[in-house]
Amino acid sequence: MSGPSKYQPTSAIGKWFHERLPIVAFAKDHAMDFPTPKNLNYWWTFGGILAVMLVVQIITGVVLVMHYTPHVDLAFASVEHIMRDVNYGWLMRYLHMNGASMFFIAVYIHMFRGMYYGSYKAPREVLWMIGVIIYLIMMATAFMGYVLPWGQMSFWGAKVITNLFSAIPFVGDYVTTWLWGGYSVDNPTLNRFFSLHYLLPFVLAGIVFLHIWALHVPGNNNPTGISVKGPQDTVPFHPYYTMKDGFAIVVFFIFYGLFVFYGPNYLGDAVNYVPANPLSTPAHIKPEWYYLPFYAILRSIPDKLFGVLAMFSSILILLFLPWLDTSRVRSGKYRPIFKLEFWVFAAVCVALGFIGSRPPDPTYVMWGQILTVYYFGHFIILLPLMGLLETPKPLPSSISDDVLAKSAMAK
Amino acid sequence: MKKFASLLIAACALLASTVLAHAEAEKSAKGISYSFEGPFGKFDKAQLQRGYKVYKEVCSACHSMKYVAFRNLADAGGPGFTAEQVKALAATFKIPDLDSKGAPMERDGLPSDYFPSPFPNEAAAAATYGAAPPDLSLITKAREGWHGTFNQLWNGIGGPQYVYSLLTGFEDVPADLVEEQKANGKYYNPYFMNGIWIAMPPPLSDGAVTFDDGAPNKVDDMARDVSAFLAWTAEPKMEERKQTGFEVMIYLIILAGLLYAVKKKIWADIH
Numbered sequence: 001m002s003g004p005s006k007y008q009p010t011s012a013i014g015k016w017f018h019e020r021l022p023i024v025a026f027a028k029d030h031a032m033d034f035p036t037p038k039n040l041n042y043w044w045t046f047g048g049i050l051a052v053m054l055v056v057q058i059i060t061g062v063v064l065v066m067h068y069t070p071h072v073d074l075a076f077a078s079v080e081h082i083m084r085d086v087n088y089g090w091l092m093r094y095l096h097m098n099g100a101s102m103f104f105i106a107v108y109i110h111m112f113r114g115m116y117y118g119s120y121k122a123p124r125e126v127l128w129m130i131g132v133i134i135y136l137i138m139m140a141t142a143f144m145g146y147v148l149p150w151g152q153m154s155f156w157g158a159k160v161i162t163n164l165f166s167a168i169p170f171v172g173d174y175v176t177t178w179l180w181g182g183y184s185v186d187n188p189t190l191n192r193f194f195s196l197h198y199l200l201p202f203v204l205a206g207i208v209f210l211h212i213w214a215l216h217v218p219g220n221n222n223p224t225g226i227s228v229k230g231p232q233d234t235v236p237f238h239p240y241y242t243m244k245d246g247f248a249i250v251v252f253f254i255f256y257g258l259f260v261f262y263g264p265n266y267l268g269d270a271v272n273y274v275p276a277n278p279l280s281t282p283a284h285i286k287p288e289w290y291y292l293p294f295y296a297i298l299r300s301i302p303d304k305l306f307g308v309l310a311m312f313s314s315i316l317i318l319l320f321l322p323w324l325d326t327s328r329v330r331s332g333k334y335r336p337i338f339k340l341e342f343w344v345f346a347a348v349c350v351a352l353g354f355i356g357s358r359p360p361d362p363t364y365v366m367w368g369q370i371l372t373v374y375y376f377g378h379f380i381i382l383l384p385l386m387g388l389l390e391t392p393k394p395l396p397s398s399i400s401d402d403v404l405a406k407s408a409m410a411k
Numbered sequence: 412m413k414k415f416a417s418l419l420i421a422a423c424a425l426l427a428s429t430v431l432a433h434a435e436a437e438k439s440a441k442g443i444s445y446s447f448e449g450p451f452g453k454f455d456k457a458q459l460q461r462g463y464k465v466y467k468e469v470c471s472a473c474h475s476m477k478y479v480a481f482r483n484l485a486d487a488g489g490p491g492f493t494a495e496q497v498k499a500l501a502a503t504f505k506i507p508d509l510d511s512k513g514a515p516m517e518r519d520g521l522p523s524d525y526f527p528s529p530f531p532n533e534a535a536a537a538a539t540y541g542a543a544p545p546d547l548s549l550i551t552k553a554r555e556g557w558h559g560t561f562n563q564l565w566n567g568i569g570g571p572q573y574v575y576s577l578l579t580g581f582e583d584v585p586a587d588l589v590e591e592q593k594a595n596g597k598y599y600n601p602y603f604m605n606g607i608w609i610a611m612p613p614p615l616s617d618g619a620v621t622f623d624d625g626a627p628n629k630v631d632d633m634a635r636d637v638s639a640f641l642a643w644t645a646e647p648k649m650e651e652r653k654q655t656g657f658e659v660m661i662y663l664i665i666l667a668g669l670l671y672a673v674k675k676k677i678w679a680d681i682h
Contacts, residue, residue: 038681077478080478080548080549083647083648084478084483084647084648090648090651090652091652091655094652235681239677240677240678240681243670243673243674243677244674244678246670246674247667247670247671247674250663250666250667250670251667253663254660254663254664254667257656257659257660257663258660260656261652261653261655261656261657261659261660262450262653262656263564263567264652265552265568266563266564270552270553270554270555270568270570271553273549273552273553273645274545274549274553403681
């Protein structure tokens with residue numbers, strides 16, 4: 001936000017307060033007056049949707065904690081107590097467990113939107129990197145949350161994922177013992193996961209604040225990818241985007257509600273309604289749907305250590321995206337080859353997710369390997385090359401011109 | 412076109428990734444339908460009461476149902492027993508307890524008691540049967556009758572159908588498996604999730620339970636009734652959930668319409 005604040009306290013007490021803590025001016029500048037490109041499409045509403053989903057998860061989570069018991073002998077029964085005896089407990093729990101899936105659906109759309117329109121490019125590299133960190137913490141938070149009901153997949157998922165750390169050379173076994181708080185996944189593990197699952201969302205909220213701060217320095221990217229050149233290119237955030245985002249959030253809630261009320265267990269795994277049993281391994285251990293592409297990458301590499309490295313690299317490589325993409329044009333709209341390749345890449349991510357859900361048969365593993373190579377090839381080879389080789393289409397002269405040209409065409 | 416493609420991809424990502432790995436069951440569950448399916452489906456109270464009787468007289472000999480209390484049988488959206496009926500039927504169960512001197516004793520069940528388990532603990536049950544018979548409170552949410560991403564999206568996971576198919580699915584052992592059956596002493600049931608051999612003998616036989624309402628009591632009828640009852644024990648708030656969902660959806664759709672109109676009006680001078 002540049003320029004002096006438009007906020008002028010009108011009352012004496014308002015003035016007194018403003019001189020001591022200009023928080024009202026801050027809120028007005030950033031939540032109301034903030035100049036926002038006037039051509040943002042609905043793919044841009046997912047940032048607001050994500051902020052709302054974080055709040056939904058925190059509120060439902062705080063209520064659930066009032067009734068949940070973090071103990072291996074009682075956790076499963078306490079979740080059933082929530083489902084059966086607590087007033088609207090079933091609603092809180094279904095909102096929370098489906099909320100996690102909705103959070104990931106929204107974050108994946110948000111990330112792919114950023115990739116398509118080049119929102120990670122200068123001057124928004126730090127904004128993007130903070131986003132990647134938010135995504136990583138989200139994954140850790142969701143993983144630990146999934147362990148809390150202490151069903152079969154909670155237990156065995158926790159076992160498989162924490163076991164990954166045993167691949168670290170020399171100290172791996174010590175690290176896993178330290179993570180577990182013992183020699184296997186047991187009560188200390190459940191207790192620390194519970195503690196961290198409660199802590200991390202508040203850490204997330206703090207980092208989301210940084211994310212929005214880093215957004216409000218350069219301002220929003222937009223579908224043309226060209227920078228804002230003056231006031232004719234922007235509208236104030238309120239009421240233009242409060243209403244547009246508000247509408248999108250409510251539509252997203254309808255989608256969310258369809259799952260909560262009419263298919264609350266569809267996105268979960270039936271096996272998790274069987275209490276955890278350390279002596280009986282489920283037929284197919286697989287993580288929740290939002291981790292499946294990374295699970296496929298993990299299983300594509302025959303060596304455990306390199307598999308784990310590949311899995312973590314597949315996420316961490318996103319941190320380098322601003323420098324891997326060599327194109328000077330931000331928006332994929334004006335990049336014919338990139339545009340095509342983007343959809344191939346998106347399809348590869350979906351296909352990896354499918355492979356991750358299948359048992360590790362040789363055919364699936366082979367396809368997993370081919371797709372893993374493509375996944376990394378996209379970042380390391382294709383993105384740098386496309387930027388150098390491709391001839392972008394001509395860019396409009398300004399956001400305003402683009403909007404006017406479009407509405408002229410529509411008429 | 413681009414938007415359509417993106418929507419498609421988002422949808423595929425969501426759906427393809429929830430594909431469940433194939434279970435071990437030889438056959439998918441029989442696709443019978445129940446009164447409680449669909450967005451407005453409700454439990455059939457008389458059927459749940461019959462199913463309760465099947466559970467009590469047959470299943471409860473071996474299977475626990477420890478998350479369900481007798482009082483739940485009178486809850487809204489359930490079998491619809493009256494408080495008096497619940498008091499009477501709870502008293503037909505013996506609950507292990509301690510007397511005033513701390514000595515173990517048994518007393519009559521109260522509505523506040525949970526269904527007693529047939530064995531003192533899992534080890535005792537396992538010692539009797541080789542493996543502990545699973546608790547039935549959540550069985551219809553813990554078992555999948557069929558697979559497939561889209562199939563489960565429209566038809567659910569087929570939990571009640573799994574229970575029905577298992578109960579009605581005991582078949583004559585195929586000729587080439589007779590020797591194997593003699594060796595393992597188990598029963599042939601191609602609907603069982605852990606392969607074709609199940610330790611549980613066929614629990615139902617025609618006429619095994621006599622219903623108070625005189626409803627038919629062939630194996631097929633009893634299997635339908637008890638699987639419906641177990642759908643209720645697994646999801647006792649289903650009717651409340653669907654009813655609330657209907658109200659929430661109407662509210663959200665109206666709100667979305669209003670917001671869209673406001674948004675359109677505000678943006679009218681920008682384009």
